[in-house]
Amino acid sequence: MDIEAATREFLASPESRNHIIDTRQFKERRPLEEVFRLADKIAGEIKAGKTGYARVLDGKSMISLFYEPSTRTRLSFEMAMTKLGGSVISTENAAEFSSAVKGESLEDTIRVICGYEPDVIVMRHRENGAPLRAATVSTVPVINAGDGSNQHPTQALLDIYTVQKEIGRMDSLRVGFVGDLKKGRTVRSLAYLLSHLEGNRLFFVAPESMRLEDDIRSYMKERRVEFEESEDLGEVLPEVDVLYVTRLQKERGSTAQDGSYYVLDRKGIARMRPGSIIMHPLPRNEEIHPEVDSDPKAAYFRQSANGLYVRMALLHDMARG
Amino acid sequence: MDIEAATREFLASPESRNHIIDTRQFKERRPLEEVFRLADKIAGEIKAGKTGYARVLDGKSMISLFYEPSTRTRLSFEMAMTKLGGSVISTENAAEFSSAVKGESLEDTIRVICGYEPDVIVMRHRENGAPLRAATVSTVPVINAGDGSNQHPTQALLDIYTVQKEIGRMDSLRVGFVGDLKKGRTVRSLAYLLSHLEGNRLFFVAPESMRLEDDIRSYMKERRVEFEESEDLGEVLPEVDVLYVTRLQKERGSTAQDGSYYVLDRKGIARMRPGSIIMHPLPRNEEIHPEVDSDPKAAYFRQSANGLYVRMALLHDMARG
Amino acid sequence: MDIEAATREFLASPESRNHIIDTRQFKERRPLEEVFRLADKIAGEIKAGKTGYARVLDGKSMISLFYEPSTRTRLSFEMAMTKLGGSVISTENAAEFSSAVKGESLEDTIRVICGYEPDVIVMRHRENGAPLRAATVSTVPVINAGDGSNQHPTQALLDIYTVQKEIGRMDSLRVGFVGDLKKGRTVRSLAYLLSHLEGNRLFFVAPESMRLEDDIRSYMKERRVEFEESEDLGEVLPEVDVLYVTRLQKERGSTAQDGSYYVLDRKGIARMRPGSIIMHPLPRNEEIHPEVDSDPKAAYFRQSANGLYVRMALLHDMARG
Numbered sequence: 001m002d003i004e005a006a007t008r009e010f011l012a013s014p015e016s017r018n019h020i021i022d023t024r025q026f027k028e029r030r031p032l033e034e035v036f037r038l039a040d041k042i043a044g045e046i047k048a049g050k051t052g053y054a055r056v057l058d059g060k061s062m063i064s065l066f067y068e069p070s071t072r073t074r075l076s077f078e079m080a081m082t083k084l085g086g087s088v089i090s091t092e093n094a095a096e097f098s099s100a101v102k103g104e105s106l107e108d109t110i111r112v113i114c115g116y117e118p119d120v121i122v123m124r125h126r127e128n129g130a131p132l133r134a135a136t137v138s139t140v141p142v143i144n145a146g147d148g149s150n151q152h153p154t155q156a157l158l159d160i161y162t163v164q165k166e167i168g169r170m171d172s173l174r175v176g177f178v179g180d181l182k183k184g185r186t187v188r189s190l191a192y193l194l195s196h197l198e199g200n201r202l203f204f205v206a207p208e209s210m211r212l213e214d215d216i217r218s219y220m221k222e223r224r225v226e227f228e229e230s231e232d233l234g235e236v237l238p239e240v241d242v243l244y245v246t247r248l249q250k251e252r253g254s255t256a257q258d259g260s261y262y263v264l265d266r267k268g269i270a271r272m273r274p275g276s277i278i279m280h281p282l283p284r285n286e287e288i289h290p291e292v293d294s295d296p297k298a299a300y301f302r303q304s305a306n307g308l309y310v311r312m313a314l315l316h317d318m319a320r321g
Numbered sequence: 322m323d324i325e326a327a328t329r330e331f332l333a334s335p336e337s338r339n340h341i342i343d344t345r346q347f348k349e350r351r352p353l354e355e356v357f358r359l360a361d362k363i364a365g366e367i368k369a370g371k372t373g374y375a376r377v378l379d380g381k382s383m384i385s386l387f388y389e390p391s392t393r394t395r396l397s398f399e400m401a402m403t404k405l406g407g408s409v410i411s412t413e414n415a416a417e418f419s420s421a422v423k424g425e426s427l428e429d430t431i432r433v434i435c436g437y438e439p440d441v442i443v444m445r446h447r448e449n450g451a452p453l454r455a456a457t458v459s460t461v462p463v464i465n466a467g468d469g470s471n472q473h474p475t476q477a478l479l480d481i482y483t484v485q486k487e488i489g490r491m492d493s494l495r496v497g498f499v500g501d502l503k504k505g506r507t508v509r510s511l512a513y514l515l516s517h518l519e520g521n522r523l524f525f526v527a528p529e530s531m532r533l534e535d536d537i538r539s540y541m542k543e544r545r546v547e548f549e550e551s552e553d554l555g556e557v558l559p560e561v562d563v564l565y566v567t568r569l570q571k572e573r574g575s576t577a578q579d580g581s582y583y584v585l586d587r588k589g590i591a592r593m594r595p596g597s598i599i600m601h602p603l604p605r606n607e608e609i610h611p612e613v614d615s616d617p618k619a620a621y622f623r624q625s626a627n628g629l630y631v632r633m634a635l636l637h638d639m640a641r642g
Numbered sequence: 643m644d645i646e647a648a649t650r651e652f653l654a655s656p657e658s659r660n661h662i663i664d665t666r667q668f669k670e671r672r673p674l675e676e677v678f679r680l681a682d683k684i685a686g687e688i689k690a691g692k693t694g695y696a697r698v699l700d701g702k703s704m705i706s707l708f709y710e711p712s713t714r715t716r717l718s719f720e721m722a723m724t725k726l727g728g729s730v731i732s733t734e735n736a737a738e739f740s741s742a743v744k745g746e747s748l749e750d751t752i753r754v755i756c757g758y759e760p761d762v763i764v765m766r767h768r769e770n771g772a773p774l775r776a777a778t779v780s781t782v783p784v785i786n787a788g789d790g791s792n793q794h795p796t797q798a799l800l801d802i803y804t805v806q807k808e809i810g811r812m813d814s815l816r817v818g819f820v821g822d823l824k825k826g827r828t829v830r831s832l833a834y835l836l837s838h839l840e841g842n843r844l845f846f847v848a849p850e851s852m853r854l855e856d857d858i859r860s861y862m863k864e865r866r867v868e869f870e871e872s873e874d875l876g877e878v879l880p881e882v883d884v885l886y887v888t889r890l891q892k893e894r895g896s897t898a899q900d901g902s903y904y905v906l907d908r909k910g911i912a913r914m915r916p917g918s919i920i921m922h923p924l925p926r927n928e929e930i931h932p933e934v935d936s937d938p939k940a941a942y943f944r945q946s947a948n949g950l951y952v953r954m955a956l957l958h959d960m961a962r963g
Contacts, residue, residue, distance in 0.1 A: 046759060054701050059375050061403050063396065071733050075705065079758040082703055082729045088402040091392050092413055092734055102568070104604030112393060112603060115626030117398040234597060243683060247744070282754060283746030305757030380696050382724050384717065408724045412713050413734055422887070425925030433714060433924060436947030437721040438688060 002303050003129035003150065004215070010132055013135075018312065019135040019142045023156045023192040032170070036161050038313040039306070046083070053312065054321055057086030060119040060319045064088060065109075066145070067095040067125040072282065073145050073155075077122045080311035081212070086319060093275075095126065106130055107137045114139045119319040122283075141318040155281055156189035157309040159244070162303040166277045167241055172199035176236045179246035179287055181206040182213060186281040187246060190218050195225045202227040203236045205262070210248075233262050237271040245280045245287050265289040269297055279303050323469065324450035325394060325536070331453055340456040340463045344477045353491070356480050359634040360627070367404070367630075374633065378407030381440040381640045386430075387466070388416040388446040392474075393603065394466050398443045401632035407640060410439065416447065425450055426589040428458045435460045436608055440640040462639040468505050477510035479631040481518075481564070483624040487598045487640075488562055493520035497557045499583050500567035500608060502527040503534060507602040508567060512537050516546045524557045526583070531569075554583055558592040559638065566601045566608050586610040590618055600624050622634040645771035645792065652774055661777040661784045662956065665798045665834040669711070674812075678803050680955040681948070688725070688951075695954065699728030702761040702961045706730060707751075708787070708906040709737040714924065714946075715787050715797075719764045722953035728961060737768065748772060749779045755780045761961040772825040783960040791825050791853070797923055798831035801886070802839075802951040804945040808919045809883055814841035818878045820904050821888035821929055823848045824855060827890060828923040833858050837867045845878045847904070852890075875904050879913040887929050888924045907931040911939055921945050 010016050011024055026032055034136045045052045062081045066074055069092060078088045106125075113121065114137075121138060124145040131144035131151075145198050146152040164170045175194060181187050181204055202225060204212050212229065220227050231237060237243070245264060269278065269292055277299040282290060284300070292298050331337050332345055345354055366373045383402045390413060399409045427446075434442065435458075435475055440589040442459060444452050445466040452465035452472075485491045496515060502508050502525055515521045523546060525533050533550065541548050551557060559563070566585060590599065590613055601609060601621040613619050652658050653666055668674055687694045704723045708716055711734060715881060721731045731764055756779075757762065763780060765773050766787040773786035773793075788794040806812045817836060823829050837841045844867060846854050854871065862869050872878060879885070890927075911920065912932055921932060922942040934940050 050741070051701060059372060061400065063400075070520045071751075074698055075731055075733065076758055078731045079703065079705075079760065080729060083759070086419065089396055089403060089409070090411070090732070095391055102604045105607040108604060109392075111622050112625045113396065115622060116397055116406070117626075118400065245747060282751060283744045285745040293772065301753050304754045305759075307503050308758050357845075360944065380693060382721065384721075410717055410720045410724060411732070412717065415713055423925045429925060430713075432943050433946045436943060437718055438725070438948050439721065463699040502814070 003132070004317070006129065010135070020131050020153050021135055021142070021144045022151050023153045023189045025153070026193060027196050029197065032157070032160065035157065035313045035317070037162060037308065038316060039161060039309040040092060042312045042316070043309040045287055052314070053084055055085040055086040056316060057081065057319055059222050060321070061089060061183050062120045062122060062315070062319060063113055063118040064090040065113070065123045066092060067130070068121070068146070069093050070124055070146065073124065076307045077145060077311055080308055081319070082317055084312055086119070106133055110134045110137050119321055120315060126132050143314065143318070146185060149185050150188070152185045152189050154307070154311060154314065155186045156193045157314070158303065158307040159186070159190045159279060159281070160193055161182070162279060162299060162306045163242055165306065166299050166302070167275070171197040173242060174201050174203070175242045175244060176203040176240035177244045177246070178205040178207060178233055178236070180210045180248050181246070182210045184246045185246070188213070188216055188281040190244065194218060195220050195223045198227065204229045205231065205233050205236050205241060207231055233268070234271070237268060238273060241273065241276050243272065243276065243278050245278060247283065247285045247287055249279055262287055263289060264292060269295055272297060294311045324453070327450065327453055331456070336456070341474050342453050342456055342463070342465045343472050344474045344510045346474070348517050349515060350518065353478070353481065353493060355484060356478065356631065356634045359637060360482060360630040363602040363637070364630040374405055374637070376406040377637060378402065378405040378640055381642070382408040383421045383441045383443060383636065383640060384434055384437070384551065386415050386434070386442055386444045387413060388444070388451070389467070390414050391445055391467065396424070397628045398466060398632055401629055401636055402640070405633055405637060407440070407636070409475060423529070427454055430459050431455045440642055441636060464635065464639070467506060470506050471509070473506045473510050475628070475632060475635060476507045477514045478635070479624065479628040480507070480511045480600060480602070481514055482631050483600060483620060483627045484563055486627065487620050487623070488596070492518040494525070494563060495522050495562045496565060497524040497561035497562045498565045498567070498596060499526040499554055499557070501531045501569050503531045505567045506510070508565070509534070509537055511565065513540060516541050516544045521546065524561060525550045526552065526554050526557050528552055554589070558589060562594065562597050564593065564597065564599050566599060568604065568606045568608055583608055584610060585613060587612050590616055593618060616629040645774070648774055648882045652777070657777070659896055662795050663774050663784070663786045664793050665779055665795045665831045667795070668835060669838050671839065674799070674802065677799065677952065677955045677959070678806060679953040680958060681803060684954045684958070685951040695726055695958070698958060699723065699725040699961055700933055701728040702963070703729040703731060704762045704764060704957070704961060705755055705758070705760040706732040707736050707755070707763055707765045708734060709765070709772070710788070711735050712766055712788065715766065718949045719787060719953055722950055722957055723961070726954055726958060728761070728957070743886055748775055752776045752779050758822065761963055762957060784959070785956065789826060790826040791827050792830070794831050796949070796953060798835045799956070800887045800945065800949040801828070801832050801923070802835055803919060803952050804921060804941060804948045805884055807948065808941050808944070809917070813839045815884060816843050816845070816882045817886060818847060818882035819886045819888070820844040820875055820878070822852045822890050823888070824852045826888045829886070830855070830858055832886065833888065834861060837862050837865045845882060846871045846879050847873065847875050849873055851897045853890065875910070876913070879910060880915060881916050883915065885914065885918065885920050887920060889925065889927045905931060906934060908933050914939060
């Protein structure tokens with residue numbers, strides 16, 4: 001399958017609006033703002049101990065179909081559904097424990113699962129493009145919870161929501177990305193999304209072996225996004241409003257002797273601008289020293305918590321039918 | 322354990338009515354019709370977006386105890402329970418992750434689990450006869466969700482429900498079975514069930530190595546069911562109202578060079594009678610070509626969806642206590 | 643980490659009251675009595691088919707975080723939460739399927755999970771002290787569902803609840819422990835708890851290789867608890883009100899040729915006092931012969947069932963917020 005071509009075709013179809021597959025679906029500012037407004041309202045209610053949204057998906061159900069294990073993302077989606085009053089039917093390791101082993105095609109699996117009448121399917125898969133294939137045959141909304149090295153759109157949405165909440169805007173920003181930019185789907189998804197908003201300038205910091213893939217580079221050029229590539233984190237630190245740190249994707253084959261070069265510590269953050277923030281899709285390994293955690297710039301745990309509200313907002317809209 | 326003898330003894334006991342272990346429990350037409358009538362009502366409500374059954378198992382809980390993974394069957398049961406308002410406590414791979422590893426007997430496990438006061442236990446096991454052993458010590462209803470190569474009674478119930486719905490009757494039918502008839506528990510379960518209804522004539526098509534086991538053959542003879550065995554699918558295609566296709570049970574050790582002989586494609590279905598249908602317990606591998614899917618004869622995805630309604634009807638009756 | 647020192651520090655802190663980590667938290671009789679009174683009330687309601695507690699945790703949610711699989715304990719906690727009307731988000735095998743594999747620290751995992759706003763976290767871990775570390779960073783109550791060979795406090799609570807229910811008191815008892823006393827965390831947890839109550843006399847029966855660890859011995863000495871160690875079960879049988887049998891912890895490396903020495907059978911229990919009981923944390927292997935099960939002294943399945951009520955009582959108090 002030519003995923004790129006299939007994605008373009010999918011994005012051009014009206015059905016794409018029923019699913020969340022790729023951040024390129026979010027070309028307009030308005031739908032983002034609507035999701036974030038709802039996320040804000042939900043977060044406010046939860047913080048205030050109110051239960052206004054606690055029954056909104058009563059009687060609705062979500063199937064978590066995780067072909068690649070991900071405790072974090074799965075728990076976040078499942079908690080989001082649960083907090084809206086919906087039910088969750090879950091599979092923690094579909095690849096190992098399922099009809100996939102018995103040689104069934106993904107399309108057949110989705111057709112069968114749609115017959116069980118869920119209101120939404122949340123799917124993670126090792127293979128790039130798998131959620132797109134699922135969406136093509138599904139009769140219910142499909143949310144891509146990460147496919148291979150391709151996309152992780154709800155991560156990008158919670159990322160940009162975090163930027164908006166922490167910095168107060170989502171445009172005219174200087175955003176630095178550091179780490180494994182080659183294999184990380186979160187960088188790809190977020191870079192696409194930032195490219196749709198005005199005046200953002202992106203900095204990509206990685207050693208040669210982990211540089212950005214060509215497709216993001218061409219996407220940004222096409223959309224006339226200003227960006228720079230560099231191998232020197234020190235140079236970029238004082239420049240950015242947001243520093244987006246990622247870990248080495250060891251499980252996707254990345255290795256780097258020089259990975260240790262990019263360890264952010266107290267000394268490093270001292271060079272960052274006042275009011276700037278550090279983000280990380282988590283889990284982290286050594287790339288951010290724990291001594292950074294207590295600094296107000298360290299936004300990564302707030303960012304992760306924002307995932308709950310953004311996913312509640314998305315499920316709220318998609319699973320009500 | 323002599324499973325055959327134990328099953329006969331169990332079927333003769335009044336306790337057997339509390340459990341679903343073997344299709345030989347359904348010797349009468351009436352209970353089948355009652356289940357199917359309820360399944361029809363539930364399906365109608367769901368299709369109409371009504372919520373008449375959405376709270377009927379409120380406060381009731383089901384434990385899914387899957388010693389052999391089966392995403393499909395587990396999700397179907399769990400969704401059925403959820404759609405009736407019940408709760409689900411689930412174990413995706415009890416064999417690997419459980420007290421079984423610590424050397425506990427199945428009987429002890431069931432005694433302990435009954436102490437947690439579930440309203441129903443749904444159990445899949447690699448071993449023939451395991452659900453029967455469970456039912457013997459259980460204080461709550463046990464549903465067999467497939468045991469080894471032995472039985473899969475709820476599959477057979479949804480199969481016959483599908484036949485009734487698609488063809489309009491469940492007797493005086495000509496039903497062909499094709500594929501791996503030796504290892505498949507669905508064929509065994511359904512053949513038993515069809516033997517209890519009047520005037521059905523069965524055709525079994527398989528290569529020598531995958532022929533029917535003797536016990537089904539004797540059961541049919543005992544009940545004077547007309548049946549034929551053949552190796553030629555082409556010969557049987559124009560004869561049947563229902564063609565029940567099954568896949569090679571590779572995970573149970575089946576192999577066949579000539580497996581590819583039985584691939585049903587557009588040419589094949591052109592030879593089938595008007596109004597006849599193709600069923601398959603799914604997952605399918607290559608035995609039905611995807612080009613068949615769009616033909617109205619292709620009933621297998623409707624069949625799978627019917628599983629939800631039949632399981633809702635069964636749980637409705639069994640878990641209310 | 644020096645677990646012993648960290649535990650002492652934790653137990654001295656007021657935050658410890660929000661969590662259940664170690665039976666040494668229960669030094670007073672009063673809190674135990676309160677939990678047991680609530681467990682009694684809940685058990686009574688369930689037995690009477692009443693639903694007084696069925697909605698008390700409506701809208702609350704529990705995350706089961708099992709780094710070491712345990713069908714039994716997980717199902718018991720999940721059913722307890724469900725029967726109080728709460729929701730469960732579950733991970734059956736966090737060690738294999740999670741961010742742990744991606745190199746995340748336990749502390750980070752807990753911080754992230756707290757961001758999903760559960761009302762309680764139930765955690766099992768292979769590593770001694772892991773739940774303590776979790777509690778230290780958690781913003782919600784953490785319940786230790788077993789950590790390595792260290793502690794299993796809710797098991798000890800249900801054990802002592804069972805003693806109280808079966809014998810009518812939890813002090814002035816003669817309690818024998820037999821089996822693998824070295825590796826079993828249930829023995830450790832329960833011995834601590836019995837040491838806090840007055841007049842209990844403990845007997846420990848094990849072969850040389852599976853004798854009690856020094857820390858329990860010093861704890862009992864410190865608290866002036868009378869205890870005896872022996873290798874002869876026959877000698878101890880007529881002495882005790884409660885015989886607490888445990889299995890060989892094979893998965894923690896225990897082996898014993900003489901393990902078979904301690905098989906309790908009908909002959910053995912004939913030597914026990916009238917009104918005495920046999921307990922076992924289960925699963926059992928060969929250390930109690932099935933012929934004992936039907937004897938009224940055999941309290942182990944009642945004990946296991948009591949776990950549901952005790953865990954409901956604990957969750958009732960901890961997850962209401």
